[in-house]
Amino acid sequence: MSRQNSLNFSGGPGALPESVLLQARDAMIEVPGVGLSILGISHRSDWFANVVAELEGNIRRLLSLPEDFHVLFLQGGATQQFSMVPMTMAAGKTSPADYVHSGYWSGKSIQEANNSAPIRVLWSGESCGFKRLPHEDELIYSPDAPYLHYVSNETVEGLQFRRVLGLDSVPRVCDMSSDFLSAPFDAERFALIYAHAQKNVGPAGVTVVLVRDRVLQAAPDGLPGFLDYRTHAKAHSNFNTPPVFAIYVVLLVTRWLLQDIGGLEKMAEINQSKAAALYSALDDSDGFYVGKAAIDDRSLMNVSFNLPGQEIEQHFLAAASAAGFSGLAGHRSIGGIRASIYNALTLEAVDALVAFMRDFKQRA
Numbered sequence: 542m543s544r545q546n547s548l549n550f551s552g553g554p555g556a557l558p559e560s561v562l563l564q565a566r567d568a569m570i571e572v573p574g575v576g577l578s579i580l581g582i583s584h585r586s587d588w589f590a591n592v593v594a595e596l597e598g599n600i601r602r603l604l605s606l607p608e609d610f611h612v613l614f615l616q617g618g619a620t621q622q623f624s625m626v627p628m629t630m631a632a633g634k635t636s637p638a639d640y641v642h643s644g645y646w647s648g649k650s651i652q653e654a655n656n657s658a659p660i661r662v663l664w665s666g667e668s669c670g671f672k673r674l675p676h677e678d679e680l681i682y683s684p685d686a687p688y689l690h691y692v693s694n695e696t697v698e699g700l701q702f703r704r705v706l707g708l709d710s711v712p713r714v715c716d717m718s719s720d721f722l723s724a725p726f727d728a729e730r731f732a733l734i735y736a737h738a739q740k741n742v743g744p745a746g747v748t749v750v751l752v753r754d755r756v757l758q759a760a761p762d763g764l765p766g767f768l769d770y771r772t773h774a775k776a777h778s779n780f781n782t783p784p785v786f787a788i789y790v791v792l793l794v795t796r797w798l799l800q801d802i803g804g805l806e807k808m809a810e811i812n813q814s815k816a817a818a819l820y821s822a823l824d825d826s827d828g829f830y831v832g833k834a835a836i837d838d839r840s841l842m843n844v845s846f847n848l849p850g851q852e853i854e855q856h857f858l859a860a861a862s863a864a865g866f867s868g869l870a871g872h873r874s875i876g877g878i879r880a881s882i883y884n885a886l887t888l889e890a891v892d893a894l895v896a897f898m899r900d901f902k903q904r905a
């Protein structure tokens with residue numbers, strides 16, 4: 542693989558495993574056993590029905606998903622879920638849905654939800670610059686809320702919840718776009734989970750939605766077909782032309798997780814080692830590299846930090862790029878540096894970045 546690919550620390554679309562890229566390359570010309578390019582295979586073919594079925598099975602296996610979850614592959618990204626969730630679960634309700642405002646992406650979800658249903662923001666980290674997540678005693682949940690929505694990993698700021706939020710009596714909805722399949726989690730405790738593919742599990746174009754059957758049963762009638770989860774559940778994610786290529790690549794990633802990595806426990810161990818290596822590079826830098834997130838809330842996926850001043854940050858990014866590292870510029874909303882260390886980013890790549898950072902600091 543090209544050195545640049547293996548050193549791609551982009552926040553999204555993120556790096557993919559080399560073995561997956563090689564299979565995707567071959568499929569571009571000819572899918573093994575089919576004889577056609579993946580770009581020209583009918584979404585109504587048996588082959589594609591089997592891809593969807595195997596992918597669904599792999600996700601169920603990786604997460605030990607309870608039976609009553611539907612596994613859907615939708616379009617419109619996580620952003621479309623920002624509207625579909627309130628349209629399905631809160632429209633017309635008198636009690637507002639609870640939202641936790643923990644960073645950039647939960648902020649976006651709140652803006653969109655506001656257009657569809659009554660909502661209430663039960664905590665916002667805005668006044669503290671989204672440097673930390675709420676403690677449990679700061680969260681007064683409403684027992685009457687139709688659901689609670691939060692983002693498990695704030696991709697921009699690099700904040701990740703280490704616990705499940707909310708009351709067991711209120712349906713939990715979670716945007717897991719940037720940490721889905723990075724570690725095991727207890728799906729039993731959620732009503733709806735969504736994650737677009739392009740951070741951690743595939744290319745852009747497909748969003749995985751795990752939704753309980755009882756959520757679909759209680760959905761209002763009269764939603765546009767495309768925005769009604771029931772349409773997609775009935776059609777096995779084949780209502781209109783789905784992104785066949787993106788779904789196929791997510792299948793390859795789940796095979797990689799099951800066969801090469803050995804499951805989500807193993808994946809979590811690797812991700813922890815990577816994050817530990819990078820955070821110790823920050824902590825051992827005598828204040829040269831300063832992490833943005835409070836230590837207890839640091840993300841294992843996105844490591845956001847600053848150097849002493851914007852000028853030296855620009856210099857750092859230029860030197861990193863010259864050394865073959867890419868995707869290290871912080872999100873355009875907050876600047877600084879962000880190293881995203883999704884599943885496919887190897888420990889060797891993280892070690893290379895750590896060595897580069899030590900060297901850069903010495904030379905600065």
Ligand SMILES: *Cc1c(COP(=O)(O)O)cnc(C)c1O
Pocket residue numbers: 553617618619620621646692694695696697716717718719737740
């Ligand atoms: C990137 C991101 C989004 C936006 O996803 P789109 O697929 O571009 O709509 C939403 N939520 C989180 C947590 C993200 O990281």
